[in-house]
Amino acid sequence: MVDIFLRDYDVYKLDDSEDHREVKLGYEIFMNTAQYIGPENGDPIKAYSGNNLACTNCHLAAGTKPYSGPLIGVIKRFPQYRGREDKIGTIEERINGCMERSMNGRMMPETAPEMTALISYLKWLGRYAPDDGKIEGQGFLEITIPERAVDLEKGAQIFTLNCVVCHTAEGKGMKKPVGPGYLYPPLWGDDSYNNGAGMTRVITAAQFIKGNMPFGVQYTNPTLSDEEAYDVAGYINQQSRPVKPHLEKDFPDLKKKPVSTPYPPYVDDFPIEQHQLGPFQPIMAFYKTKFNMEKTK
Known part of the structure; x- marks a missing residue:
């Protein structure tokens, strides 16, 4: 296994710049999805997830564990063809696929602050990945x-x-x-x-x-x-x-x-x-x- 999984993915070491605040928000949404966009988040408009699961329940260790659908480099593999839709799809569409299925909810607007934050987190996770985003240990x-x-x-x-x-x-x-x-x-x-x-x-x-x-x-x-x-x-x-x-x-x-x-x-x-x-x-x-x-x- 290449050492890409041994890199530093600790968001708490990031400074308080605007870009890093968005990365940290994306991480928080990833780890505590129900708190931010679940059915009990306190704002029905933002209840995109229909259950109380979190992204990290499937993509373990905040998306950094090998062979648990890790998200290191995933941002670089999109746009990507998906047979389920039979078309080339964006990373935002892929996230919304999870919203509608794994999270049993509804699509999140692509311009929603929560979507933007998740994308920022995925970009940050992929900073060490090769240009094509393909890594040993991806998938299952x-x-x-x-x-x-x-x-x-x-x-x-x-x-x-x-x-x-x-x-x-x-x-x-x-x-x-x-x-x-x-x-x-x-x-x-x-x-x-x-x-x-x-x-x-x-x-x-x-x-x-x-x-x-x-x-x-x-x-x-x-x-x-x-x-x-x-x-x-x-x-x-x-x-x-x-x-x-x-x-x-x-x-x-x-x-x-x-x-x-x-x-x-x-x-x-x-x-x-x-x-x-x-x-x-x-x-x-x-x-x-x-x-x-x-x-x-």
């Missing part, structure tokens, strides 16, 4: 996908053994002692990500879990095996969560829809249960044969 940790369906019974057992201490047996997480937000986020229920979020894809969730969970795990020394991460990801994502409207509009080119996307429509004839729980290899083989497309998630 690859796994070998088991050639079987998720075992929900085993997933429940793994959850009980490894996850309930932080997320509780009901998956409701652990709230901060003061103010809105969570020490450990809910994994399902009304205050969690909705069914349009990327984390509802079993393969994506398993990759995140393998490299980062239980909390504190490093990708170099994971606790769970690929199969355990796969089963517990499937168990978590079979639980009830908010429903995003108009999911049928996602992926205008349905061929580009990830095989583990848990909601239709699809361009194939595999049942929705198989898209949610696998096995995924037959679906991947179909896309390779029919469209010469290599699918990995």
Whole structure:
């Protein structure tokens, strides 16, 4: 792993210049999202997030942990093509994708002070990244996908053994002692990500879990095996969560829809249960044969 993750990302060492104040505000919004733009922030106009999660609940360590969707360099990878919208999108549009899905909320105006501050923080995080923004450790940790369906019974057992201490047996997480937000986020229920979020894809969730969970795990020394991460990801994502409207509009080119996307429509004839729980290899083989497309998630 290159030393870009060992650089100094401590915003509290910044001076009080106007630019650095905006960076620090972006960091605060990233870490305490519910306090600034959540449903209980005190100003309904600024309630862009529909739940009390924080950006750092998925992008761990303020977006600086390898293989947890780190945001170091991300600003330099935009504009970027996104299959979900089938167009070249801006970083602001990508943030709003999180607002509408992971945060179960609504779009934030691109000129809103909170959006400007988040962009400033991302630019500051990327100051050491190469010009193309690509770094080793971006995204999530690859796994070998088991050639079987998720075992929900085993997933429940793994959850009980490894996850309930932080997320509780009901998956409701652990709230901060003061103010809105969570020490450990809910994994399902009304205050969690909705069914349009990327984390509802079993393969994506398993990759995140393998490299980062239980909390504190490093990708170099994971606790769970690929199969355990796969089963517990499937168990978590079979639980009830908010429903995003108009999911049928996602992926205008349905061929580009990830095989583990848990909601239709699809361009194939595999049942929705198989898209949610696998096995995924037959679906991947179909896309390779029919469209010469290599699918990995």
